Amino acid sequence: MVSSGTPAAAPLLVLKKISxxxxxxxxxxxxxxxxxxxxxxxxxTSTVQRLVGNLVANGFLDKVGDHYRVGLKMAFWAAPATQNLDRLEVVKPVLRDLRDKLGETVCFFEASMNYRVCVAMAETRHMLRREMKVGRLLPLHAGSAGRVLLAWNDELLRDVLADSLDQLTETTITDRSSLSAAVEQTRRDGYAITTGERQTGASGLSAPVFDSQADLLGAVTIMGPTLRMPLEVCERWVEDLLAAAEQVTRMLGGRHPDDAAGRRTPSGKASTLPQGSPS
Structure with a gap:
């Protein structure tokens, strides 16, 4: 008979530390x-040194100088888990969790032709809400989700800049150079916050999701009335947004294209747009 004492539980403690x-x-x-x-x-410190050394020896971690990163062997093991995985089935629970935490509508947008389309959403339970539904097409040049979808797709950005930039509200960016600068700022920051660009009195913040080839899949977006989502609230929610987008990316076996280039860690502050551009 196997004892249920401490020795049997010890390996689980080691696994927890490795995790x-x-x-x-x-x-x-x-x-x-x-x-x-x-x-x-x-x-x-002694535990970290011992376990990290073992993880490197077994390929769980790779050592680069005095730094460590998750080993390529882990990606090999993760491949079967992501094979034939429906990304929307991965996205939807994350959207619901973020909605439940923050209370506002959370959507997942993808690029479709020269538009963005809502492919999944978890709607707020507030009576006052921004109108949105799955399948709705929206312009790419206005709003935080469009900003993100353009920031990691140069070809799409060129197409949008070659077309007319319609004035949807008083703060919609309609100048091509200003839009280009705002998109570049989004790429540097790793997220976008906009207020009133597509709809007056509405705010949104978005972050990118990537696949295993570091290609952009879509944007996770938190949206709601500016009355409940002024700029300072959006800024406080940046880390929650980035964590959700990263969770989806990792669950799909994805990676960020700028990691190797030393992408800046977002500070939680809103993007600083060029002079004359709306926030």
Whole structure:
């Protein structure tokens, strides 16, 4: 008979520590030092050194100088899990969790021709809400989701800039150079916040989701009335938004195209647009 005492439980404790170490890595922090790992996990230095050494020896982690990153062997193991996975079935629970946490409508947008289309959503329970439905087509040059979809698709951006930029509200960007600058700022920040660009009195913030080839899949968007989502509220929600977008990306086996180039970690502040451009 197998004992149910402490010795049998010990391996589970080791697995929990290994899980904590692997969880310390993210798309925004793909490389960590031993000090970073210790601070993220709260584990003793000796434990971190011992477990990280074993993880490197077995291919779970790769060592680059004095930094570590998740090993390519992990990607090999993850491939069967993402094979034939319906991305919307991955997206929907994340949208619902974010909606339940923040209280506002959360959508997933994809590019379709020269438009953006809502392909999934979790609607707010507030009576006052921004009208949205799955399948709705919207312009790409106005709003935070469009900004994100353009920021990582140069061909789509060229197509949009070659067309007319319709004035939808008083703050819609209709100048091509201003739109180009705003899109570039979005790429540097890793997210976008807009207010009143597509609809007066409405705010939105969006972040990108990528596939395994680091190609853009779509944008996770939080949207609602500016009355409940003024700029300062949107700024507070940036980290929650980025965490949700990263969760979807990782569950789909994706990676961020700018990680190798040292993408800046977002600070939680809104994008600083060029002079004369609306927020």
């Amino acid at each position: 904590d170490i692997l969880d310390a890595f993210s798309l925004r922090k793909p490389e960590l030092t031993l000090t970073d790992i210790r601070e993220a996990t709260g584990l003793p």
